Each structure stands twice: as C-alpha cells, then as structure tokens.
Amino acid sequence: xxxxxxxxxxxxxxxxxxxxxxxxxxxxxxxxxxxxxxxxxxxxxxxxxxxxxxxxxxxxxxxxxxxxxxxxxxxxxxxxxxxxxxxxxxxxxxxxxxxxxxxxxxxxxxxxxxxxxxxxxxxxxxxxxxxxxxxxxxxxxxxxxxxxxxxxxxxxxxxxxxxxxxxxxxxxxxxxxxxxxxxxxxxxxxxxxxxxxxxxxxxxxxxxxxxxxxxxxxxxxxxxxxxxxxxxxxxxxxxxxxxxxxxxxxxxxxxxxxxxxxxxxxxxxxxxxxxxxxxxxxxxxxx
Amino acid sequence: xxxxxxxxxxxxxxxxxxxxxxxxxxxxxxxxxxxxxxxxxxxxxxxxxxxxxxxxxxxxxxxxxxxxxxxxxxxxxxxxxxxxxxxxxxxxxxxxxxxxxxxxxxxxxxxxxxxxxxxxxxxxxxxxxxxxxxxxxxxxxxxxxxxxxxxxxxxxxxxxxxxxxxxxxxxxxxxxxxxxxxxxxxxxxxxxxxxxxxxxxxxxxxxxxxxxxxxxxxxxxxxxxxxxxxxxxxxxxxxxxxxxxxxxxxxxxxxxxxxxxxxxxxxxxxxxxxxxxxxxxxxxxxxxxxxxxxxxxxxxxxxxxxxxxxxxxxxxxxxxxxxxxxxxxxxxxxxxxxxxxxxxxxxxxxxxxxxxxxxxxxxxxxxxxxxxxxxxxxxxxxxxxxxxxxxxxxxxxxxxxxxxxxxxxx
Numbered sequence: 001x002x003x004x005x006x007x008x009x010x011x012x013x014x015x016x017x018x019x020x021x022x023x024x025x026x027x028x029x030x031x032x033x034x035x036x037x038x039x040x041x042x043x044x045x046x047x048x049x050x051x052x053x054x055x056x057x058x059x060x061x062x063x064x065x066x067x068x069x070x071x072x073x074x075x076x077x078x079x080x081x082x083x084x085x086x087x088x089x090x091x092x093x094x095x096x097x098x099x100x101x102x103x104x105x106x107x108x109x110x111x112x113x114x115x116x117x118x119x120x121x122x123x124x125x126x127x128x129x130x131x132x133x134x135x136x137x138x139x140x141x142x143x144x145x146x147x148x149x150x151x152x153x154x155x156x157x158x159x160x161x162x163x164x165x166x167x168x169x170x171x172x173x174x175x176x177x178x179x180x181x182x183x184x185x186x187x188x189x190x191x192x193x194x195x196x197x198x199x200x201x202x203x204x205x206x207x208x209x210x211x212x213x214x215x216x217x218x219x220x221x222x223x224x225x226x227x228x229x230x231x232x233x234x235x236x237x238x239x240x241x242x243x244x245x246x247x248x249x250x251x252x253x254x255x256x257x258x259x260x261x262x263x264x265x266x267x268x269x270x271x272x273x274x275x276x277x278x279x280x281x282x283x284x285x286x287x
Numbered sequence: 288x289x290x291x292x293x294x295x296x297x298x299x300x301x302x303x304x305x306x307x308x309x310x311x312x313x314x315x316x317x318x319x320x321x322x323x324x325x326x327x328x329x330x331x332x333x334x335x336x337x338x339x340x341x342x343x344x345x346x347x348x349x350x351x352x353x354x355x356x357x358x359x360x361x362x363x364x365x366x367x368x369x370x371x372x373x374x375x376x377x378x379x380x381x382x383x384x385x386x387x388x389x390x391x392x393x394x395x396x397x398x399x400x401x402x403x404x405x406x407x408x409x410x411x412x413x414x415x416x417x418x419x420x421x422x423x424x425x426x427x428x429x430x431x432x433x434x435x436x437x438x439x440x441x442x443x444x445x446x447x448x449x450x451x452x453x454x455x456x457x458x459x460x461x462x463x464x465x466x467x468x469x470x471x472x473x474x475x476x477x478x479x480x481x482x483x484x485x486x487x488x489x490x491x492x493x494x495x496x497x498x499x500x501x502x503x504x505x506x507x508x509x510x511x512x513x514x515x516x517x518x519x520x521x522x523x524x525x526x527x528x529x530x531x532x533x534x535x536x537x538x539x540x541x542x543x544x545x546x547x548x549x550x551x552x553x554x555x556x557x558x559x560x561x562x563x564x565x566x567x568x569x570x571x572x573x574x575x576x577x578x579x580x581x582x583x584x585x586x587x588x589x590x591x592x593x594x595x596x597x598x599x600x601x602x603x604x605x606x607x608x609x610x611x612x613x614x615x616x617x618x619x620x621x622x623x624x625x626x627x628x629x630x631x632x633x634x635x636x637x638x639x640x641x642x643x644x645x646x647x648x649x650x651x652x653x654x655x656x657x658x659x660x661x662x663x664x665x666x667x668x669x670x671x672x673x674x675x676x677x678x679x680x681x682x683x684x685x686x687x688x689x690x691x692x693x694x695x696x697x
Binding site: 062078080081082111112114137139140141143144146155156157158159 | 321322323324327328330331334335338346348350351352376380405408
C-alpha cells in the first residue's frame with residue numbers, strides 16, 4: 001500500500017547533525033530548558049533559506065543562550081558578555097556578504113549589552129538577533145534580569161522583583177530595528193517560520209523568543225514542572241497578533257503578542273556605507 | 288551568631304560563604320554587584336542576608352560590572368562603606384572604574400575569586416584577572432585558605448579606611464580551589480567584628496551638603512602629578528598599616544598575618560615564591576624534602592600591592608636559588624609578574640640568589656605536590672651547578688602533548 005505523501009514527509013526526520021559539530025552533544029542545557037528547541041527551529045530555518053555553513057557566522061555573548069555557538073558547525077564566535085552585538089557589527093561590516101546571526105539572552109542583550117543592542121538596531125545593519133528570553137540569569141544561579149516581570153521571584157528578589165521589565169521588542173522597535181517579532185520555544189513550528197522571515201529580512205531583525213528556565217525561574221515562581229511552565233508562560237501566556245486583533249485589551253490581558261510586531265523599510269547600514277564610497281569615488285573621478 | 292572569645296567554634300564553609308559571612312559581619316552600607324562565576328555565591332549569599340534583614344546594607348543588582356564598580360564609587364564618594372565581589376571578565380569590565388576608585392581615594396573593598404581571563408573562555412583559576420589590575424592603585428591581598436580570605440575581609444576594611452591610606456583593597460582567593468572548597472573556619476563574633484572594623488566616617492562626603500565638595504574634577508599638567516604623588520605616597524604607607532592591622536587582628540583573634548608568610552625559610556638554601564592556594568601544595572613538598580634533609584623553604588606574599596620589596600629582599604637574601612611561580616603570564620615575553628617583581632627586588636641584595644621563573648596552572652590546570660617537587664629538584668640541581676638552565680619556562684604543561692579540542696575541557 002502506498003504511503004500518503006504527507007506521512008512520507010513526516011517520516012523523514014530533519015538531519016540536524018548536518019549543522020552540528022560532531023562530538024559536542026549532549027549540550028549543557030538543563031532538562032526542561034527550551035534552548036535546544038529554539039536551536040532546532042533555527043537550524044531548520046537556516047536549512048530552508050539554504051545558507052551555506054561556510055557563509056554563515058554566528059556570534060554569541062555569555063550565558064546559557066550563548067553556548068549555542070559551541071554546537072553549531074559554522075563560523076562561530078563566542079564573545080564577551082553583552083558584546084556579541086559589537087563583535088557582530090565588526091564582522092558584518094568587514095564582510096557584508098557573510099550571513100550573520102547573533103545569539104543572546106535577556107541578561108546579555110538587555111542588561112550588560114543593552115547599549116550595543118540599541119546601536120545595532122539603530123544602524124539597521126543586516127544582522128538577525130535571537131534573544132532567548134527566559135527572564136533570569138540561568139548560568140549564574142537565577143538572579144533577576146531586566147526582563148524578569150515585576151513581582152516575580154529570583155535569588156536576588158526574594159520578596160518579589162520591584163523593577164519594571166524591559167520589552168525587548170518595544171526596545172528594538174524604538175531603537176530602529178526594521179523587523180521585530182516574538183515567538184516561543186513552545187510554538188516551535190511558528191518559531192521556525194518567524195526565524196526564516198527574520199533571516200530573509202534585509203536590515204536588523206530581532207526575534208524575542210520566550211523560553212522557560214524551569215530550574216531557576218520555574219522553581220522560584222511555583223511552576224510545578226517544565227511542561228507546566230511552558231503551558232503557563234509560552235502557550236497560555238501569549239497570543240498571536242491575528243488573534244489579538246479580534247479582542248479588546250481587557251480580553252488580551254497580560255498575554256504577550258506573538259508574530260511579526262514591526263516591519264519597516266530603511267536603508268541598510270553596509271549598503272549605505274558602500275553608497276558613500278561609490279558616490280565619493282565618482283565625485284573624485286569627475287573632479 | 289555571637290561566639291564567646293574563649294569558646295571558638297569551627298564551621299565548615301566554602302571560601303565564598305566565608306567571605307559573604309565576613310561581609311555580613313562588616314555590615315557595609317552599600318553592596319552593588321553583578322553575578323559572575325566563580326564569585327557569584329558571595330553575591331548570592333550576601334543578597335540572602337539582605338533579604339533576611341541580617342544586614343542594613345543597600346544591595347543593588349546592577350546591569351554590569353562596569354556599573355557595579357561605578358555604583359561603588361558613587362556610594363563611597365557619598366561617604367558610605369562599600370563592598371562588592373567579582374571575578375575575571377567582571378574585574379576586566381571594572382577596569383576603567385578601578386582607577387577612578389583609587390584615584391579618588393575611596394576605601395572600597397572588593398573580593399575577587401581569581402579566574403582566568405578570556406580568550407579562550409575559561410572559568411577556572413589563575414591570576415590573570417587581578418594581576419592585570421596590579422597597577423590600578425588598589426591594595427592587593429592574596430589569600431591561601433578560606434580562613435585567610437575570611438580574615439582578610441575585616442583587615443581590608445581597616446587598611447582601606449586608614450587615614451594614611453584611603454585606598455581601595457582587593458582580597459583575592461583562588462577561584463573554585465578556595466571559593467568552592469569547604470574548609471574549617473573559626474569565625475569571629477559579630478560584636479567583635481563590629482568592634483574591630485569600627486564605624487566609618489568619611490572625611491569628605493558628597494552627602495555632607497553643609498560642606499559641598501566636587502569629585503573627579505579636571506586636573507591638568509600641574510595638579511595631576513600632585514594627586515598621583517599623594518596616591519603613590521599613600522600606597523607606600525599601606526605597608527605599615529597592613530602590619531599594624533595584622534598585629535591588632537592577631538592580638539584579638541590569635542591568627543597571625545604579616546606582609547608575607549615564610550615557611551621553613553630560616554636556614555633554607557633554595558626556596559619557592561608562590562601566591563595563594565598553591566602555596567599549601569608547595570608546603571607539602573617542602574616538608575617532604577626537609578624530612579630528607581634538604582634545606583628548602585617557601586615564601587608566600589600576602590600583600591602584593593604595594594610590594595613589600597625591602598622585606599622580601601631581607602627574607603630571601605641568604606638563599607642560593609629562588610624559583611618564582613606565577614599563575615599567570617604577563618605576556619611580556621619575560622615571565623610572570625611575580626617573577627619580575629621578585630627578580631627586581633633581589634637586584635640590591637649582595638651575593639644575590641640565582642632566580643628563575645616558572646608559569647604554572649593556567650586556566651585551572653592542576654598543580655600537584657609532584658609538580659612542586661619537580662621545581663625543588665630543579666632548584667637543588669641549580670644549587671649544585673651554580674647555573675640557571677632555563678630562566679623562564681611553562682610547567683604543569685607539556686607543549687608536545689596533543690591538544691584535544693573535543694575533550695571535556697572544551
């Protein structure tokens with residue numbers, strides 16, 4: 001009996017090994033952490049866009065998210081805490097033809113690297129930024145970060161966080177990024193599609209990925225398990241832009257929007273720079 | 288926790304727990320910090336003390352180490368007693384502000400869990416972080432054990448705030464080896480601790496609105512050098528203050544601290560100069576060789592900045608051969624910083640000993656008794672031949688060994 005085409009597709013597993021460094025797995029991420037799911041979505045998106053590994057550069061900072069570059073078999077730079085954006089700017093600027101991705105976390109991108117993050121967005125340099133947002137410093141033991149919701153608990157906020165959080169998407173939009181989106185580790189297929197669009201976008205694209213840290217954030221905030229946390233924060237805690245359009249603000253409540261939140265056309269930085277060179281060179285020639 | 292003086296209890300504590308406890312007992316006014324391995328647990332435990340109301344400290348969870356040290360400077364300039372803890376890249380990110388702290392003569396106390404600097408990224412012990420900051424105008428105290436790290440915190444406060452000094456102090460302990468190892472510690476009582484550190488009253492304070500001051504104003508060609516001269520004089524005076532505070536600490540608590548530790552050095556012919564936890568390992572080798580009748584010893588600097596040059600020269604002058612072991616390479620092409628300093632110190636000594644430098648244990652590479660014994664073997668053979676074979680060399684390391692990048696170490 002012939003197998004239906006749809007089933008045939010399902011039966012062929014995606015070959016992640018093609019994009020992973022041999023001998024590097026298992027990864028260091030804790031059981032229940034969504035970083036591995038995010039990585040898989042990213043690898044599928046990279047496969048779809050068809051970028052050659054040798055023509056791909058992945059830059060990360062420091063933190064759990066930033067361990068990603070150790071596993072992916074392309075050009076990778078594991079840089080300094082918060083500085084991946086600046087490292088990547090240098091790389092992209094010197095080799096604009098290199099497809100460049102920054103892997104960062106909420107602590108890395110919003111706290112110690114906040115300054116570099118906004119200037120990357122402002123320049124609209126053609127780099128895709130993934131912010132693995134788990135609202136905590138996981139690697140150092142669960143300190144609250146700039147995306148930790150007010151009132152929630154961390155090792156440094158035993159009576160609830162009194163600081164209001166940043167919204168990485170609003171920040172990216174305000175700073176000038178031309179593609180801003182949000183998804184979650186739970187919505188792995190949707191995430192893959194959004195990441196593909198982000199990679200295809202010319203200019204700075206930022207994808208905020210809501211992810212769970214069951215070990216620190218989960219334990220301290222009464223999430224019984226990793227799946228409980230994924231359901232609560234990622235599935236029930238979010239809503240698509242399309243769904244939200246049909247609802248009143250009251251009905252949306254505290255849920256975060258998923259999908260493409262902002263898209264704009266603006267000259268890309270490397271192209272702009274090249275244009276100046278061409279213009280000046282032509283002017284000099286003419287003179 | 289108040290422990291009677293005559294009935295001292297021991298506690299099993301990690302280096303970081305002991306440091307956090309000492310900081311709790313000091314009860315500073317402000318504690319800005321950012322987490323970094325391996326010093327994070329100092330901050331973590333201290334923040335628990337804050338949460339539990341065990342201290343009166345304002346704890347600030349800042350967004351980077353640059354901000355942590357900047358907040359320290361701000362708070363200290365406003366007249367507060369300030370502390371923080373960091374490691375490695377954290378200290379590196381504080382770099383710019385370290386010079387501000389010392390230049391403004393602010394008695395900040397920092398605890399550094401010594402960790403290697405990137406690149407490549409490594410979270411384990413070596414001294415490249417604090418050694419890179421050795422010219423930043425801070426006083427450097429290196430601790431061999433958990434007990435010493437604990438005791439140094441109290442003494443650091445007194446040294447920093449001494450009117451003759453008024454300079455920041457960093458207390459260094461070896462990352463993981465000391466920060467995370469549990470050792471027996473004899474703590475001092477809370478009241479005794481408070482009595483020892485006393486109350487801090489800043490001479491000039493931004494918060495003293497009746498006597499307004501400006502901090503960090505521009506000082507060009509003429510005045511700049513005056514400030515630097517004063518700073519230079521102050522750090523020189525720190526040496527006597529370290530001795531004085533150490534004596535008082537010994538009188539009160541029975542544990543002796545000087546500028547450095549001399550171990551079986553009196554009649555020694557050869558000796559190793561080494562910092563921090565590795566000195567403990569080396570002492571085992573010293574004992575073993577002494578049992579075999581070899582005249583070997585050890586000198587472990589505790590105060591590294593300011594460098595107690597005259598005292599080190601005095602302690603080493605009778606020796607025939609000295610080996611300086613650095614847990615960092617200054618990348619000058621001429622050995623580690625300890626080697627360079629000690630070699631320079633010996634220049635004035637009559638019939639000065641031969642000296643060689645060895646670089647060991649970078650990025651947490653193990654340093655064992657056998658490694659110390661090998662150094663002593665070299666020292667003893669140099670004593671026989673009267674000639675140093677190799678001035679500078681990497682040890683605990685085989686340059687010919689294949690590098691496994693897929694191993695657990697990467």
